[in-house]
Amino acid sequence: MVLPTKLILSTIHLVLLGVLLLLAGTSSFQCSSVDQATLLAIKKQWGNPWQLVSWDPVANADHCKWTGMVCGGGCSGAVTGISLPRLNLTGKLRFLDLSYNAFHGVLPHDISRLSPAMEHLNLSTNYFSGTVPAAVAGLPALRSLILDKNQFTGAYPAAEISKLARLEKLTLAFNPFVPAPAPLEFSKLTNLSYLWMGDMNMTGEIPKAYSSLVNLQMMAICENNLTGEIPAWVWQHPKLKYVYLFTNGLTGKLPRKITAVNLIELDVSDNQLTGEIPEEIVNLKNLSILFMYTNQLSGTIPASIAMLPNLRDIRLFENNLSGELPATLWSLPKLIILDILNNGFTGALPTKIPENIQWLDVGNNKFSGSLPTSATGLLVFSAANNLLSGELPADMSKFAKLTRLELSGNQLTGAIP
Template sequence: MEHLNLSANYFGGTMPAALAGLPALRSLLLDTNQFTGAYPAAEISKLTRLEQLTLAWNPFAPAPAPPEFAKLTNLSYLWMSNMNMTGEIPKAYSNLANLQLIAITGNNLTGEIPAWVFQHPKLESVYLFANGLTGELPRKITAGNIIELDVSSNQLTGEVPEDIGNLKNLIILFMYTNQLSGAIPASIAMLPNLRDVRLFENKLSGELPAMLWSLPKLNNLNIQNNGFTGAL
């Protein structure tokens, strides 16, 4: 068996250890059920051919993100939202060289966003919203394939990095409801594909970059509840 999709049902209890006996699996979709107990990290980490893994929306027992998943080097899609996850985003996940989407939202993650997230060469979608992430955003940003970046509803501080201008493919930028400060970097106006920018409910200040109004595809800009000044 290569594909197993059990999502959006009412399966409950702990996940069976028999999962480890399906070594050919390429996709394992277990989201939106009633699975409880510990994350099946040991079993799933043996499925080294996995490309897609979804465990989101299950009432697992609170626990850190399983570092064992770093062994799944073929993963391109990892969805672990709303599953009572605690602790930090593992630095070991930088080993997931083929990752294109990571979604770990609506959990209780803490600590800083690791630098690898913003330096990953293949990541396209990053969803880390609605956690308790703290600290500043990494200053070095080279992940030029990111299309959607959502780190909203955390406790992030510091400035929006100037290197945000390196995300030339970026379409969606959500950083709202944090504690970001300083000015919006001028480099944000160099992102030709931006369509939706939401930076509301922060502590941003200063004047808006003049070229921001010239972005050809910008459809929505929400910067309410900040401290911006100057003329439009």
């Protein structure tokens, strides 16, 4: 494939700019040899084209005399620029990663000319602005399109992106796009396994049509303005492992039919969900993180939650939950964090907090009885504003790891040990 001259220039300059930035930080005694090695690696990657025959350390040890080299800077032999116009270079650019830089400006409308073989395009975490060009549809081999954390505006080309049939990873998050509903067109991307569309002014409901995304493993549509209920397909998806829908305006109750058995992390916090946590949550055998805080959930924590052996982080604070905690909750072998602040729980706390629990916040509830007498693993313990009574444990050596203790607003008596 013969690359157009403009494409040669733009592609080479983009790729080599990152190389030059790296070389600029090389120490003076290393810079010459490192620069030369890097240039030879680039030449090899391009298939050792005859146009770069001068890039030969045997025939010419001074790489500053090689075709296209501009040298200068703080040490002898430091490459500060590369210019290779009109050389009719050929190649198949498959991977371009310019992430975590300070590039700015708009993307060219002929971006599709990069290479029809392009499989991975990563422009994440820069300062690119303007609109995402519709010509991105002209990169049919794309498997990952990573555009998050830029300053793109306007409407993103959903119809064109949906033509990228091979796409497996798509990120558009953290861009100030114009407010718009979640694009139905993305339901055509049936090879998607990773979808990140957080904080991009998305409105409306989570499309039911996304049930066609049968290979989806990670879905993050968080920090938007989504409304309506979480569609049933989310709770029944056979491959989903990570679901992040936090900080939206989602409503409705949690369903009784939950069969997404591969879920590992579920975060639906900071929404307006109501109703109870269903017993059917027991089906999520692989669940490790359960975040449902800052909603309007009511009822009790189901006893079946103790049958989720991989749970390590449960955060249910700021809801309307009540009743006693199931005794089996304390037997979860991997539980590290339990945060149920600001609810209406009653009953007593266990005498001994299991050693695996490091963070326990039960503040602003209605717990009564005595404080636990042993919590050898706790780093943080907050039980403020409850109905606890009695004295502080005399032997505080069983709380040796504590870095924070909050017990105000109770009915405790006696001396501080």
